[in-house]
Amino acid sequence: MQFTSMAFLGFVLLAALLAQPLRGAWRTGFLIALNIAFAASFIASPLAAVPLLAFVLAGYAALVLVERRKAGHAVALSVLVLVAVFIWLKRYPFVAAVPELPFPYALVGLSYILFRLLHLVLEVGDGALKRPSFPRYMAYLFFFPAFLSGPIHRYEPFDRDLDAPAGMDSNAAFATLLRFLVGFAKVAVVGECLLMVQELFAGRLQGALDGGASFPMLAGLYAFGAGLYLLFLYANFSGYTDMAIAVGRLFGVVLPENFNRPFMATNFQDFWSRWHITLSEWFKIYFFNPLLKLLMGRFDSAAAVPYLGVFALFITFVVLGFWHGSSWEYLLTGALLGVGISINKLYQVELTKRMGKKPYQALTKRPAYIWASRGLTLAWVSLALTPFWIPVPGIGALLAHAGVGGFVLALVLMSAAFAIPILIIVRSMRLAKLDQVSGGAIHGRGARIAILAGLIVLLAFAVPLLNSSSDFVYQAF
Structure with missing residues (x-):
């Protein structure tokens, strides 16, 4: 579901209308469902999603570990393991000798998930941040507008926006x-x-x-x-x-x-x-x-x-x-x-x-x-x-x-x-x-209506004319 597709536009408009009255756990759950639906559109099969989900679950286990600090050097160990698994999944040249998984799997969004995950591990381990609940953790890691290529947002403002969504006037x-x-x-x-x-x-x-x-x-x-x-x-x-x-x-x-x-x-x-x-x-x-x-x-x-x-x-x-x-x-x-x-x-x-x-x-x-x-x-x-x-x-x-x-x-x-x-x-x-x-x-x-209508008409004519693939370069990283 590419950002520049009609399917994505319909998905966003309908979801945004449904999300408006939701608050608290209902809002978080709805965002998680949206995130899953968006991420699933890039994943060929349930099996292909298993390594990505396992990586995310391992990340939450690392958060629990660094919060309790029952192991020495818990933060350093967690960061080392997560980065090592990331390198293995991405198949960097220097791990070519390490056996790989015997099936194709999805890597979409993995690089940006790693940034958000390490941010949480380091901040929770330092005591600067309280470990988020698992639903909020999932909503943050997979937030679909930033899932493919960022921006890399911090957890604290995202957490505040979950509880008190930013309002929007006509301007x-x-x-x-x-x-x-x-x-x-x-x-x-x-x-x-x-x-x-x-x-x-x-x-x-x-x-x-x-x-x-x-x-x-x-x-x-x-x-x-x-x-x-x-x-x-x-x-x-x-x-x-x-x-x-x-x-x-x-x-x-x-x-x-x-x-x-x-x-x-x-x-x-x-x-x-x-x-x-x-x-x-x-x-x-x-x-x-x-x-x-x-x-x-x-x-x-x-x-x-x-x-x-x-x-x-x-x-x-x-x-x-x-x-x-x-x-x-x-x-x-x-x-x-x-x-x-x-x-x-x-x-x-x-x-x-x-x-x-x-x-x-x-x-x-x-x-x-x-x-x-x-x-x-x-x-x-x-x-x-x-x-x-x-x-x-x-x-x-x-x-x-x-x-x-x-x-x-x-x-x-x-x-x-x-x-x-x-x-x-x-x-x-x-x-x-x-x-x-x-x-x-x-x-x-x-x-304002004239400007918006003019842009829509331009896109309606120009995109088919250019036969635009509209792929995002940074989606591949």
Whole structure:
């Protein structure tokens, strides 16, 4: 039951109407039933669901264990076992020798269930959170708007929304419907158009490789292919997030934001505070901070702290890349992202030392510096995502033909291709004062109905025309 299907729309509208009068245990039970129905639509048979359910039951047993703390190091042991089972179920390469289950099974939603489950284990084990009842645990882990690809929400606000669903006036209702339709358009129209053009560049790039084209030609084709893939990924994933947040709002659950104008980021740290925000925050709280604390305990030197932070950042992004998938392509993506953010952090540390804090801050506020940094950041992220659309052997062939100089030229081209159009768009919006307009600024029932109707008509014509598959990229992770 894809988000962009008519079946899902009917499912949501009917369920949202039925859920309105429900409170307490009735509301929780109804949400669990909805979650089961939604998850079941992705699972081929009851047997295929057994490993997923067993993993979830093991997670609740871990919560009971860490709450009672009858075993030494209960939290660490629970986390280790859950992560190990997750790796085994996902069939990472280094567990290939371990026997696998003798039947096909469902993995849909498993990665995001793991994040929510580890959050509960760590918080309950620390005493910061009371163990939820089993029904609330199931409602939280399988909450269907966030089941496939997040956002990764915390249990505390979800628990509050179960008891006291967020209300909705006419303004909130309009903003929710508008957000759902805009998200739908991002995925099924904008994303599909970008993907078609990106695949055209990818095909031309392969043809240029086979034909022995010059490295400037290869660099140009690769640069536009890589840049377009980042744009496609943003349209696809942010569109899904818009739809998930809107659907959650219909059920009185306020899901966290996952994107905040990432193309306005001025460095790598800024980018990751704007892109897949809930994933970045999860890794910061539960991986980066503990790792940095551990390293600082081993190296008692104030001068070493910035460099320990750089090392911790690199390891965090390698692990983040490996979480995305079990193939070497994802590990390479994580390593490239880690290299980018580590070099950026080292650059900041060293330049601050050489120039002084105030002169360096003054430098970073200069418009030319900001736009150059913005372009280079987006270019490197595009390069790091290359394994998402070119297999590792293909990357090796591209590097062999274009050389390091080709990739450097591609970075320069991508930097300019991102920075200049964004600069023009931002300046134009400011001149027209369009940057001050939002959904909440649109008043009048007639105007709102016209906007919603226009979006529905656009989708009704465009989606069949594009023959949109409307799959979510992050659903595969």
